[in-house]
Amino acid sequence: MNGARNANAGIGRAASQIHRVLTEAWRLQPLYVSLYAILLSFVVGGVLISIIGVNPFTAYWALLRGMVGGGDEIAGSVARSVPFIGSALALAFAFRAGLFNIGAEGQLLAGGITAAYVGALSWMSDLPGIVAIPLILIAGTMGGAIWGGIPGVLRTKTGAHEVISTIMLNSLVLFGVRWMVNSRDPVVLRDTESTVPRTDSISDTAVLPELVDSQPVLHVGLFALVGICFVVAFVLKRTTFGFEVGTVGLNPHASHYAGINVNRVIVASMAASGAFAGLAAASEISGTNGFFQPGTFFLMGFDGIAIALLARTNPVAIIAAALLWGSMLSGAPLMQQEADVSIDVVRIIQAMVLLFVAADAIVRYLFRVRELDQSPFKATSIEGAV
Amino acid sequence: MAQASGGAARPVLEVEGITKAFPGVVANDDVSLTLSQGEIHCLLGENGAGKSTLVNMVFGLYRPDRGTIKVRGEEVHFEDSGDAIARGIGMVHQHFQLIPVFTVAENIILGNEVTKGAFLDLDSARRQIDSLADRYGLAVDPDATVGDLSVGEQQRVELVKALFRDADILILDEPTAVLTPGEVDDFFGVVESLTGQGKSIIFITHKLREVLAVADRITVLRAGQVVGTATAEGATQQSLANLMVGRDVVFRVDKAEADPGAPVLRTQDLRVADDRGVETVTGFDVEVRAGEIFGIAGVEGNGQRELVEAICGMRPTAGGRVEMLGQETTDWSPRKINELGVAHVPENRSKHGVVAQYTIADNLVLNRYHHRKFSQRGVRNTGAINAEAQELVEQFDVRTPGVDAVIDTLSGGNQQKVIVARELTGDLKALVVAQPTRGLDVGSIEFIHRKIIELRDRGVAVLLVSAELDEILSLSDRIGVLYRGRLAGTVNAADATREELGLLMATGSSEGQR
Ligand SMILES: Nc1ncnc2c1ncn2[C@@H]1O[C@H](COP(=O)(O)OP(=O)(O)OP(=O)(O)O)[C@@H](O)[C@H]1O
Numbered sequence: 024m025n026g027a028r029n030a031n032a033g034i035g036r037a038a039s040q041i042h043r044v045l046t047e048a049w050r051l052q053p054l055y056v057s058l059y060a061i062l063l064s065f066v067v068g069g070v071l072i073s074i075i076g077v078n079p080f081t082a083y084w085a086l087l088r089g090m091v092g093g094g095d096e097i098a099g100s101v102a103r104s105v106p107f108i109g110s111a112l113a114l115a116f117a118f119r120a121g122l123f124n125i126g127a128e129g130q131l132l133a134g135g136i137t138a139a140y141v142g143a144l145s146w147m148s149d150l151p152g153i154v155a156i157p158l159i160l161i162a163g164t165m166g167g168a169i170w171g172g173i174p175g176v177l178r179t180k181t182g183a184h185e186v187i188s189t190i191m192l193n194s195l196v197l198f199g200v201r202w203m204v205n206s207r208d209p210v211v212l213r214d215t216e217s218t219v220p221r222t223d224s225i226s227d228t229a230v231l232p233e234l235v236d237s238q239p240v241l242h243v244g245l246f247a248l249v250g251i252c253f254v255v256a257f258v259l260k261r262t263t264f265g266f267e268v269g270t271v272g273l274n275p276h277a278s279h280y281a282g283i284n285v286n287r288v289i290v291a292s293m294a295a296s297g298a299f300a301g302l303a304a305a306s307e308i309s310g311t312n313g314f315f316q317p318g319t320f321f322l323m324g325f326d327g328i329a330i331a332l333l334a335r336t337n338p339v340a341i342i343a344a345a346l347l348w349g350s351m352l353s354g355a356p357l358m359q360q361e362a363d364v365s366i367d368v369v370r371i372i373q374a375m376v377l378l379f380v381a382a383d384a385i386v387r388y389l390f391r392v393r394e395l396d397q398s399p400f401k402a403t404s405i406e407g408a409v
Numbered sequence: 410m411a412q413a414s415g416g417a418a419r420p421v422l423e424v425e426g427i428t429k430a431f432p433g434v435v436a437n438d439d440v441s442l443t444l445s446q447g448e449i450h451c452l453l454g455e456n457g458a459g460k461s462t463l464v465n466m467v468f469g470l471y472r473p474d475r476g477t478i479k480v481r482g483e484e485v486h487f488e489d490s491g492d493a494i495a496r497g498i499g500m501v502h503q504h505f506q507l508i509p510v511f512t513v514a515e516n517i518i519l520g521n522e523v524t525k526g527a528f529l530d531l532d533s534a535r536r537q538i539d540s541l542a543d544r545y546g547l548a549v550d551p552d553a554t555v556g557d558l559s560v561g562e563q564q565r566v567e568l569v570k571a572l573f574r575d576a577d578i579l580i581l582d583e584p585t586a587v588l589t590p591g592e593v594d595d596f597f598g599v600v601e602s603l604t605g606q607g608k609s610i611i612f613i614t615h616k617l618r619e620v621l622a623v624a625d626r627i628t629v630l631r632a633g634q635v636v637g638t639a640t641a642e643g644a645t646q647q648s649l650a651n652l653m654v655g656r657d658v659v660f661r662v663d664k665a666e667a668d669p670g671a672p673v674l675r676t677q678d679l680r681v682a683d684d685r686g687v688e689t690v691t692g693f694d695v696e697v698r699a700g701e702i703f704g705i706a707g708v709e710g711n712g713q714r715e716l717v718e719a720i721c722g723m724r725p726t727a728g729g730r731v732e733m734l735g736q737e738t739t740d741w742s743p744r745k746i747n748e749l750g751v752a753h754v755p756e757n758r759s760k761h762g763v764v765a766q767y768t769i770a771d772n773l774v775l776n777r778y779h780h781r782k783f784s785q786r787g788v789r790n791t792g793a794i795n796a797e798a799q800e801l802v803e804q805f806d807v808r809t810p811g812v813d814a815v816i817d818t819l820s821g822g823n824q825q826k827v828i829v830a831r832e833l834t835g836d837l838k839a840l841v842v843a844q845p846t847r848g849l850d851v852g853s854i855e856f857i858h859r860k861i862i863e864l865r866d867r868g869v870a871v872l873l874v875s876a877e878l879d880e881i882l883s884l885s886d887r888i889g890v891l892y893r894g895r896l897a898g899t900v901n902a903a904d905a906t907r908e909e910l911g912l913l914m915a916t917g918s919s920e921g922q923r
């Protein structure tokens with residue numbers, strides 16, 4: 024009993040200490056809720072693992088080695104993470120404009136199928152890579168942008184809420200691409216030689232150069248997506264368009280008063296969001312798969328929602344959050360192999376991260392954030408009174 | 410409660426040596442104040458003096474850095490407003506906190522639900538509301554939807570809500586700022602019946618006439634410190650104003666005879682519908698010329714909001730035309746109208762005037778962030794934005810630790826100054842101002858009035874809409890009375906009397922009852 028109370032107090036002290044280091048030493052104030060959420064999820068996940076009868080430290084050690092245990096593991100983890108950057112940006116950008124784009128799942132498919140179609144056009148093989156690669160990436164980006172822009176247009180013209188319309192468009196494109204890739208009569212985009220449903224392979228000239236021959240392959244698409252994050256950060260922070268997006272997101276009435284074309288900003292933001300998902304899909308088609316399969320991007324759009332929220336929609340933080348997300352998925356098989364803990368446990372931990380990020384009151388309570396939060400205020404009050 | 414009467418009324422609330430600082434400002438510095446039972450204690454002070462901060466601490470919304478608060482002699486430490494409510498403290502905020510889609514009864518019981526088993530007992534709540542309404546003369550309809558109520562009615566709902574929780578110390582933060590003159594009279598009737606039945610009231614206002622009319626005692630704050638206390642008897646408007654501001658204040662700004670030029674703004678048979686589709690502007694004709702101030706008086710709700718929004722491009726017209734500077738501008742976008750040189754101080758500060766989460770600097774360029782000066786090739790020039798902001802903050806005396814402070818941390822009056830500063834600068838041809846000095850202290854009102862007159866003298870056409878008859882009378886060159894969506898009459902300000910305007914406002918005709 025007494026021991027439990029002591030332990031409790033100990034945890035509280037440790038939590039306060041962590042909070043202090045994170046916020047004061049590392050200046051991570053805006054992201055602390057996310058960091059605690061991750062920590063907390065691993066703790067709960069550990070409890071879960073020990074209930075199964077496995078030593079959580081053994082399991083996590085295997086997971087960690089699977090994530091970053093060597094050059095190949097690291098490259099594989101990064102490669103796995105790259106597309107998540109795009110799908111997270113799709114949510115984050117729209118979110119800044121006050122829109123909830125949960126259609127990245129569909130925008131990935133729209134971008135992916137467009138990229139695969141363009142990449143496999145017969146004349147692509149006549150083009151040099153320096154033309155063919157941008158072309159396939161632009162095609163995918165456009166596909167995503169159009170699929171993202173439609174809910175924007177619907178919202179401004181009919182008032183249909185983007186949550187509803189993106190969900191509907193997700194289904195529409197999913198069944199659309201399934202039909203296009205599966206159908207043998209008529210043949211739409213199916214590679215008739217292949218036994219599995221997939222599109223024709225893209226031209227060799229349209230393949231993104233490989234960086235590391237890891238599992239999956241790490242390719243140049245990494246630079247495209249990381250670069251886009253910095254571009255988006257710059258746009259939001261420093262440009263007039265970014266100012267318009269932020270203003271519409273925070274106060275559409277004041278935006279209208281201030282002369283901002285609110286409808287234009289809504290459509291543009293949704294299209295840009297879709298474009299990020301489309302780019303991610305195109306880079307995967309071009310650099311990793313070489314063709315399109317309907318299941319390739321399964322859940323990637325929804326993971327993007329979690330990653331974007333974990334990063335508090337900060338475009339640069341998305342890079343880190345996506346890396347964590349992707350490498351956990353990439354490292355999980357080794358944990359299953361060595362510690363006999365199902366890959367699904369990683370999925371559960373990720374779900375908990377999202378839960379704790381969304382319900383940040385739990386985190387605040389556990390880490391006594393509220394109380395500590397006022398310390399900067401107290402400091403100034405002492406200063407002010409002297 | 411019985412021992413309350415007789416002799417010196419015992420204090421129900423004692424604030425002793427309270428200090429509260431925010432980053433960069435000491436909002437309250439060693440403030441003390443006592444409130445006796447049955448007393449109306451007025452809190453006066455410039456914008457940003459710390460009035461709201463003080464009462465927010467009494468209501469448990471902020472925690473003091475130092476000092477004590479005693480309720481009925483007992484020291485209290487409130488964690489949140491729930492604790493304050495439990496001690497019988499009620500508050501009506503500067504900005505109302507009601508939920509528009511709920512009914513009056515639902516709003517009142519929210520957070521303090523009367524239940525019968527697992528269900529809301531709205532019937533008994535209704536009965537309680539009715540009896541409170543009877544007792545204090547607070548006419549409210551429990552079944553009306555709050556969104557449909559006038560501002561005055563919403564305020565009564567806020568009061569009933571506080572009383573419903575058995576508050577006997579009531580804090581009223583600028584309750585009269587948004588009321589029409591008639592509503593103010595009703596409101597004071599209510600206040601009197603409240604104190605008559607033993608309630609004690611802290612009352613914040615910038616209207617000195619009201620202070621002299623109702624206050625038992627007056628405490629004046631300046632820059633977070635108590636600079637004086639007075640009783641209503643010894644005080645005059647002038648003495649209070651000087652104490653608040655620390656210099657001589659002029660109530661009525663001198664202005665030269667207007668020298669009107671060419672017509673700048675003209676409407677013809679303008680018709681505009683409100684949000685519910687009801688036409689509230691029903692054929693409005695006006696012509697405002699360069700270098701004159703045309704004041705629109707009228708009881709609120711006679712189409713003022715829709716009129717201003719339609720002229721400025723924020724609301725589609727239903728008929729008629731708007732012309733500015735010789736061009737037809739009917740249904741132009743707000744941006745196009747603004748680029749003509751037409752500035753607009755909106756009536757609704759928090760909805761249209763500012764983006765609460767933005768800094769002062771960003772709010773000061775809210776509608777010209779895209780100008781060459783502030784952005785080059787689509788990239789914002791933060792240096793130029795901050796420099797402009799710094800200049801405007803100094804020029805308009807916005808009380809803030811810096812231009813990069815979030816505007817939401819400013820006091821209500823200082824937020825208004827930011828909007829006015831933004832709109833009154835630049836190359837203006839016309840100025841449409843709605844309630845420009847709502848919530849401002851006397852010193853700031855004087856300053857803003859001077860600014861508007863200065864613009865007029867430089868040849869700007871000014872359309873002024875205000876619920877303050879004093880403001881209309883002291884600024885305007887011509888005055889039109891808006892009655893049921895059209896001009897009921899236009900008079901020269903020099904010949905106008907309060908009585909005549911009052912009659913026009915109330916009946917739409919200077920002959921009286923029709
Ligand atoms: N939450 C906050 N964070 C930072 N500063 C604040 C905050 N609230 C108030 N202040 C500052 O404290 C000072 C006092 O503000 P307060 O709102 O109490 O003024 P006020 O007397 O009510 O003014 P007004 O008449 O304009 O309503 C101001 O300088 C304001 O900027």
Ligand SMILES: [Mg+2]
Nearest residue numbers: 460461820821
């Ligand atoms: Mg205030």
